[in-house]
Amino acid sequence: MSVLIAPSILSADFAQLGAEVKAIDEAGCDWIHIDVMDGHFVPNLTFGPPVIKAIRPWTKKVFDVHLMIDPAQPYLEDYAKAGADIITVHAEADKHLHRSVQAIRALGKKAGVSLNPHTPESVIEYVIDTIDMVLVMSVNPGFGGQSFITSQLDKIARIKRMIGDRPIDIQVDGGVTADNAGKVVAAGATCLVAGSAVFKTKDYAGNIAAIRNSKG
Numbered sequence: 001m002s003v004l005i006a007p008s009i010l011s012a013d014f015a016q017l018g019a020e021v022k023a024i025d026e027a028g029c030d031w032i033h034i035d036v037m038d039g040h041f042v043p044n045l046t047f048g049p050p051v052i053k054a055i056r057p058w059t060k061k062v063f064d065v066h067l068m069i070d071p072a073q074p075y076l077e078d079y080a081k082a083g084a085d086i087i088t089v090h091a092e093a094d095k096h097l098h099r100s101v102q103a104i105r106a107l108g109k110k111a112g113v114s115l116n117p118h119t120p121e122s123v124i125e126y127v128i129d130t131i132d133m134v135l136v137m138s139v140n141p142g143f144g145g146q147s148f149i150t151s152q153l154d155k156i157a158r159i160k161r162m163i164g165d166r167p168i169d170i171q172v173d174g175g176v177t178a179d180n181a182g183k184v185v186a187a188g189a190t191c192l193v194a195g196s197a198v199f200k201t202k203d204y205a206g207n208i209a210a211i212r213n214s215k216g
Contacts, residue, residue, distance in 0.1 A: 002212060003181075003185050003189065003190060003191065003192055003212060004030040004031060004169070004190060004191040004192070005028075005029050005030050005031075005191075005192055005194065005198075005208050005211055005212055006029065006030060006031035006032065006033040006064050006171070006191055006192065006193045006194075007024045007029050007032065007033060007193075007194055007195065007198040007199070007204075007208065008033040008034075008035055008173070008193050008194065008195035008198075009021065009024075009032060009033065009034060009035075009055075009195075010035045010046060010195050011145075011195035011196050011198065011199040011200075012024075012199055013199075017051070017054075017055055018054070018055050018057075018058040019058070020199075021055050021058040021059050022058045022059060023204055024198065024204050024208070025058075025059040025060075025061050026205075027204035027205035027207075027208055028205055028208050028209065029061065029198075029204075029208055030061070030062070030191075031061060031062040031063075031064040031086075031191070032059060032061050032062065032063050032064060033064045033066060033173070033193045033195075034047060034052060034063060034064065034065045034066065034084075035047075035066050035068065036048070036065060036066060036067050036068060036069055036079070037068045037069070037141075037142065038068065038069035038070065040069070040070060041068055041069055041070035041090065041092075041093050042068045042141045042142035043142045044142045049075075049078040049079055049081070049082035050082070052065065052079065052082040052083050052084065053081075053082040053083055056082065056083035062085045062086060063083050063084050063085045063086070064084075064085065064086045064088070064112075064171075064193075065079050065084035065085075065086065065087050065088065066088045066112075066114060066135065066173070066193075067079065067087065067088060067089050067090070068090060068093075068114075068141050068142070069093065070090070070093035070094075071093065071094070072089045072090070072093060072094060072100060073094070073096070073099070073100050073103065076089075076100065076103050076104055076107060077107060080104075080107040080108070080109050084109060085109060085110065086109065086110040086111075086112055086132065086133060087104045087107075087109050087110070087111060087112065088111075088112030088113065088114050088133065088135050088171075089101075089104075089111075089112070089113060089114065090113075090114045090115075090116070090141075091113055091114065091115055091119060091123045091124065092115075092116055092119055097113065097123075097127055098126065098127050098130065101113070101127050101130050101131055102130070105130070110132040110133065111130070111131050111132055111133070112131060112132060112133035112134065112135050112169075112171070113127060113131055113133075113134055113135065114134075114135035114136075114137060114141075114173075115134070115135070115136055115137060115155075116137050116140065116141060117137055117138065117139070117140060117149050117151070117152060121134075121155055121158055121159050121162060124159075124162075125162070128162065128163070128166065128168070129166070131168060132167075132168060132169065133168060133169040133170070133171055133191070134159055134163070134168060134169070134170050134171070135171045135172075135173055136152055136155060136156055136159065136170065136171070136172050136173070136189075137152075137173055137174055138152040138172050138173065138174035138175055138176070138184075139173075139174030139175050140174075141174075145195070145196045146174060146175050147175045148174060148175030148176065148177075148180055148184075149174070149175070152172070153183060153184065153187045154187075156170060156172060156184065156187040156188045156189055157187045157188055159188065160187070160188030169190045169191050170188050170189050170190050170191070171189070171190070171191040171192070171193060172184050172189045172191070172192055172193065173193035174193070176192045176193060176194045176197060176211065177194070177196075177197040177211070177214075178197065178207075178210035178211050178214045178216070179214070179216045180214070180216055181194075181211045181212075181214035181216070182214040182215045182216045183216060185214075192211060194207075194208075194211055197211060198211070
């Protein structure tokens with residue numbers, strides 16, 4: 001199966017957000033990646049549930065909602081109701097990670113756990129049988145346009161071994177481009193988040209295809 005491409009709308013034109021979502025859908029993306037930041041856990045502010053609800057009618061593609069917020073638990077239901085299909089919480093921001101994962105699944109959504117670059121993969125061992133996705137941050141979260149941290153390639157490979165034959169996606173977010181996507185997939189990634197690399201020119205279809213077909 002080819003790698004899934006999830007463009008991050010953090011790099012989209014916010015004044016045309018619905019149209020941008022429709023455009024990347026038509027350009028061949030697999031999921032829509034939505035970075036939610038709270039200005040507390042990470043140094044930036046982005047979208048809340050009303051924005052997600054407003055863009056939901058523009059596509060039938062999977063809404064992949066990445067909660068870079070602390071705490072996340074009180075807001076899980078709001079994001080589920082707004083239209084999220086996958087909800088990812090950060091291990092570093094959650095004192096009760098297993099409870100959050102259970103809550104997401106109880107809402108009928110897929111559950112992901114994200115790890116910052118400095119966080120060892122060992123923290124997900126005790127929830128590995130209850131999650132649908134691991135999100136490896138390959139930059140420090142909070143801003144788009146950063147460079148890929150190459151040490152994360154080894155972490156991706158270790159997570160792949162940890163997962164074994166479980167049906168769990170490995171998503172990688174941060175600095176993914178057509179120049180390095182091939183290495184990321186070779187390490188074990190099954191889903192690539194790309195913001196700047198997709199939205200850098202109006203040729204969204206060409207940019208998505210270049211990442212998907214990367215050999216680098």
